[in-house]
Amino acid sequence: MPDNADLLDIDSLFTADELAMRDTVRTFVDAGIRPNIAGWYEDAVFPLEVIPELGSLGLLGMHLEGYGCPGRSAVEYGLAALELEAGDSGLRTFVSVQGSLAMGAIHKHGSEEQKHEWLPRMAAGAVVGCFGLTEPDAGSDPGSMKTFARREGGDWILNGSKRWIGLASIAQVAVIWAMTDDGVRGFIMPADTPGFQATPIEPKLSMRASVQCDVELREVRLPGSALLPGARGLRGPFECLNEARYGIIWGAMGAARDSYLTALEYSRRRLQFDKPLAGYQLTQEKLVNMALEINKGMLLALQIGRLKDAGRLQPHQISAGKLNNCREAIRICREARAILGGNGITLDYPPMRHANNLESVRTYEGTDEVHTLILGSHITGIPAFR
Template sequence: MDVLRLDDQLSDEERMVRDSVRAFRTGSVDPYVADWFESGTLPVRDLARELGKLGLFGMHLEGYGCAGLNAVSYGIACRELEAADSGLRSFVSVQGSLAMAAIHKYGSEEQKQRWLPGMAAGELIGCFGLTEPDHGSDPGSMRTYARRDGQDWVLNGAKMWITNGSVADVAVVWARTEEGINGFLVPAGTRGFSRTDIQKKLSLRASVTSELAFDDVRLPADALLPGAKGLKAPLGCLSEARFGIVFGAIGAGRTCYETAVEYAKSREQFGKPIAGFQITQEKLARMELALGQAGLTALHIGRLKDAGKVTSQQISFGKLANVRAALDVARSARTILGANGVTLEYPVIRHANNLESVLTYEGTEEIHTLVLGEAITGISAYRG
């Protein structure tokens, strides 16, 4: 149903990634993910080991047990993972593009050797603490603070909506200091460091989402990420994760689209399949258009990234356009399924609910709109 045949543009290695990730998720995730969503659970440790064996954690990073593949391969993997559930892609994205990428880019050699091989193998799990209860889109106003005390650091504050938070072996935490914003590695079990899972979610239920709290957490001097200086450091990591969403959202939309096509061909009303009605065909055609355009956008941005030419504004363009396209596809697919579209017997409402979160996290729709507005006009609309 890919009219543009975009996957014909992939290299042999990129197709191999596509096929191996697709085989994994169809066998190990698709049969169970609706139950995980309904129960609000995710078998994190079991999945981590399997994902580690496939080389999906930090797969675009070099060394330390990472696969060192290109950006498009990583994007294709995100697309296939999110075809199962946004929570699965988010798990891999936070581990590799946020926690591991921060250590890989800003950490000392000792920090890299301590954490990255185990994280690449799925034996250790990381999280990324930037968002706060009162500061989401404006991380520069964070209140979490680290002060020097002799050779140590003492950390106080809280982080909110942290994927993998309660199961992480290490948290990458961003805090204000006298020198500006810095990153710290906080191992699980550190005295004063507590994690609480967020309950009653109706989106991203097959994902661990937590609040982190720091109450006079004492950290040694070598907990500081030495290369992370200022807000640009965590924002650079977010740009890596947003790139995965540019591809990943297509996977969620594709699953909804394929489900709608098959349902429309088998569901009969007024003596014929509803796929034979013009309004249904218009809906399906618009879904094909949206996903085709999203696929072109993702592949172009991926090739730019591999060429070292991508900008944060281009990634914002992709995140804004492709998540909105996928959400529109999911909502339209739900109408084709009628009442069946709101049950977990089909994946559509699960993806639609998840995409409502994807639209918001790692830069809301409004923030990415303003990023593009500033690129167009040269005028920032964030502050007066």
């Protein structure tokens, strides 16, 4: 972190390779995203032109091994997510949906033929993927999904609806989860398959520089080879969701840091009653509280990243990070907006954009309530979801 955000010398806890990855992504964001993001957000446009560059930087499926994937560490992936979300949540969301969800599902649960067919092109950014789990009436409870896949000879026929499916209208391939007579199964579906239709959800007040869609599946016929052989039951998609949740733990701190630094710079030069805002005790208290939570959130993310790299990360630990860091990040962004006063509601400054985006980030990949109950179940030994 910049010196006036890093109170605890957290940078000293990273390796040279980790810092190099962070700096590469930060340079990309500073040069290619910051000058344009306000316009993309206002126009509700995701910049398709950045996708090949994300691939060339090794940011797509970056934590996956083989099949053209970079095979970077969990901490490197986390730092990349942080810097991307400091630009905009929509950018980090693209990398998350592409790499952790769509590519992650194929890498974790696919056949060798499926992996070789899709992963190299997806890692390069030549093919965009989406991940269809959530439905209009099945968000936090995906076990109640109504999308159904029936056998017909050697083929599968899928019918149903999905909602809030990131990238679906720009994707060339979809990973779709459906109920079958054998429980929940996953399928790889080329987006040009007859019966597959993706419609962007508009208008939105959050994640405007991003793509989320309604997806309709009407008598979609897939060959038997479309089935993901390694995924049975909800554990299949949940393992992918945990990968995406991990990236959010870091990404949320990127949005928080960007908002904090914006408020800090503004308060130093904004004069009120012939004195910089930063010189007032109430402003300093706000800035101190922001910096403390960013530092605590970074330490939490780093510990979770080290556990993941060591192969010891548990699902409840991911919930602890996602719940805390999203909750604190949105508070920081809102407080930063308050320091900016009326100017803070314009797109000239990022805190309100970040806060609006975090309303979505806080909701997807598990709401605050879901992660609270995961932690509550771990602490008490008593599941309280119903």
